[in-house]
Amino acid sequence: QSVLTQPPSVSGAPGQRVTISCTGSSSNIGAGYDVNWYQQLPGAAPKLLIYDYNNRPSGVPDRFSASKSGTSASLAITGLQAEDEADYYCQSYDSTLSESGVFGGGTRLTVL
Amino acid sequence: QITLKESGPTLVKPTQTLTLTCTFSGFSFSSSGVGVGWIRQPPGKALEWLGIIYWDDDERYSPSLKTRLTITKDTSKNQVVLTMTNMDPVDTGTYYCAHSWMTYFDSWGQGTLVTVSS
Numbered sequence: 001q002s003v004l005t006q007p008p009s010v011s012g013a014p015g016q017r018v019t020i021s022c023t024g025s026s027s028n029i030g031a032g033y034d035v036n037w038y039q040q041l042p043g044a045a046p047k048l049l050i051y052d053y054n055n056r057p058s059g060v061p062d063r064f065s066a067s068k069s070g071t072s073a074s075l076a077i078t079g080l081q082a083e084d085e086a087d088y089y090c091q092s093y094d095s096t097l098s099e100s101g102v103f104g105g106g107t108r109l110t111v112l
Numbered sequence: 113q114i115t116l117k118e119s120g121p122t123l124v125k126p127t128q129t130l131t132l133t134c135t136f137s138g139f140s141f142s143s144s145g146v147g148v149g150w151i152r153q154p155p156g157k158a159l160e161w162l163g164i165i166y167w168d169d170d171e172r173y174s175p176s177l178k179t180r181l182t183i184t185k186d187t188s189k190n191q192v193v194l195t196m197t198n199m200d201p202v203d204t205g206t207y208y209c210a211h212s213w214m215t216y217f218d219s220w221g222q223g224t225l226v227t228v229s230s
Contacts, residue, residue: 002158033215034214034215034216036215036216036217038159038217040159045208045220045221045222045223046151046159046208046217046220047220048216048217048218048219051215051216051218052214052215052216057218089158089159091159091161091216091217092215093215097174097175098172098173098175098178099172100161100163100172100173100174100175101149101161101164101172101174101215102161103151103158103159103160103161104158105158106158106159
């Protein structure tokens, strides 16, 4: 059981907006550690999607954005496309885990 | 362009020690802030952060696996080695190495599937 909690699944129709939450605590997200997001397409290695709160690597469309408030973070995807169907993971660090990293449990996005 | 590739055994027996090598190119440990981490993923399950080694030799490990893990680097060979002792079938999964810049993994290897079975 991860210290970062994500919903197991979310879904949306093409063109819609979906959000994926990542709920932590005062020892990780609430402590100010960066929250990063990764996308894992079926059968592929994870890919960095958002880093340092809300920065996108080159090549990631601006349909993807992130936010943070208190002990939680969220990933938003607008203009949903079929190619967005994947697993999404949040990642941060935790002071109670000797400042080691931690991933959320992952969220499967289904495009209806 | 940063590339990383994991190599090592695909099958290990219970109680054995796993040694995986991550061979990389496109960066070096001479840059402040650089690290190489290891992440694993059991079949059909979530990613698990295992550990990381930084440019200054600082090492961090998952507390739940700390007693079993060692990560070392060989800068002359552009390699990072993960050693995990006392392997168990629950350790079966795909093991990834990844380049870390500050707090995030921005380049990943393709992963290598390790099966633990007698």
